Amino acid sequence: MAHPQTKSAAAITLQELYPSSPFYKEAASIRVTGMLRGYSVETGIGVIEDGNKSLRIGTQHLKDLSLRVGSVYQFIGELHIEPNHEAILQARTGRNVDGIDMNLYRKTIGLLRQFLEAGNKKNVVNLD
């Protein structure tokens, strides 16, 4: 019997989070990276941004992470789409990634996806 495993969070950029995107779904597990633009201690909600895109992050479940506005963070969690169609990521992990090369990160995500898709196609061919 297989062990139940935690759902893997796909690495995406904030530019890919728009209503018709395949990642923009209730309970989608995603990994996002961006600069912390603001944070409310009262609500535990922060806002990260990358370029002209931003996303709200619920940090209530993160115990040991100190947040500093202006630093770059990476969060893993589940997306929640609110009735007003605004998205918020309920983070289950977070880490400071000050010094990350965002251009390399974006390009690498694209390369990794191409690699995974090619592997998936090959697997289908083998099964046929």
Place this chain on the structure above:
Amino acid sequence: MDRPLQDTHAKLVARDIHRLTQSPTEANSFSLGCGALFSRVETVGTIVSRDMTPKFLKFEVDDGTGCVTCVLWLNQLTSSYFSRRDPSTILLLSSTARKQAAAVRIGAVARVRGRVGSYRGAMQITVTVVVVERDPNAEILHWLECVRLGRSCYRIQS
């Protein structure tokens, strides 16, 4: 002809670790159907779960392509498996494993090396070394290595 890679830690993404199947000819070796055989792997990802028991630490690493279960044994002082070894070596192994276990915390990015195997139908890694990465670009560079090696060395897509 199969290309033996059993003596190196192959850099594989989690998606490919879960695709490994037991080699029909080599014990403790696994194949991706591409000719190469693997028994040791290296993965880099975010620690997303942690379950400590008296005998071992079980944790999951998410590299964005899948989650891999990793088991770090902590029973060096009581297991008969180590009984033939020098006592000072056993103490060192035990101390090292416990230090590594203490560094494994949810949210950190870890580089894990170990033996790959199947347990109850799922692939997992029996950890030899786990280190927490401080370089914010470590995971990106690992992805790039996995893609390069997957294409040119392991021939995952050829």
